[in-house]
Amino acid sequence: MRQFSQFVCGLVFGLGLALAGMTSPQKVLAFLDVTGTWNPALLFVLGSAVGVTGLAFHWILQRPRPVFDSCFHIGPPGKIDRKLVAGSILFGIGWGISGYCPGPGIALLGAPGNPETAVFVSGLLLGSGLAFAWPDQQAKTGRT
Secondary structure, three states: OHHHHHHHHHHHHHHHHHHHOOOOHHHHHHHHOOOOOOOOHHHHHHHHHHHHHHHHHHHHOOOOOOOOOOOOOOOOOOOOOHHHHHHHHHHHHHHHHHOOOHHHHHHOOOOOOOOHHHHHHHHHHHHHHHHHHHHHHHHHHOOO
């Protein structure tokens, strides 16, 4: 049942991304082009998503546990460190160059006539793999 609920959540997320136009690199790049022909439409999408999520989290966290798990898996409050800043900058550069965010890129992976998403997702997986390997290397050398 847990996997089915994850599938349904992913399906709803992908449909939302597609309906909002976030799977269109041209629309995303127009949103990011604040000094050119800026298209603010995705600002509404982002704001709505944050608002709905904020309300839903408030309601959901009133429960003793999730419906399909034994506990909530929410990490401690994060700190802003060099790794977070560096990762955010790299994410922004990749998003700005390609027009793809990871979620929409994966949502478009099966879309016909769009082979560039396979290249994007390959790079996404390679970059993620390198990022996951980096802390392990730091732990081996004793650096943080």
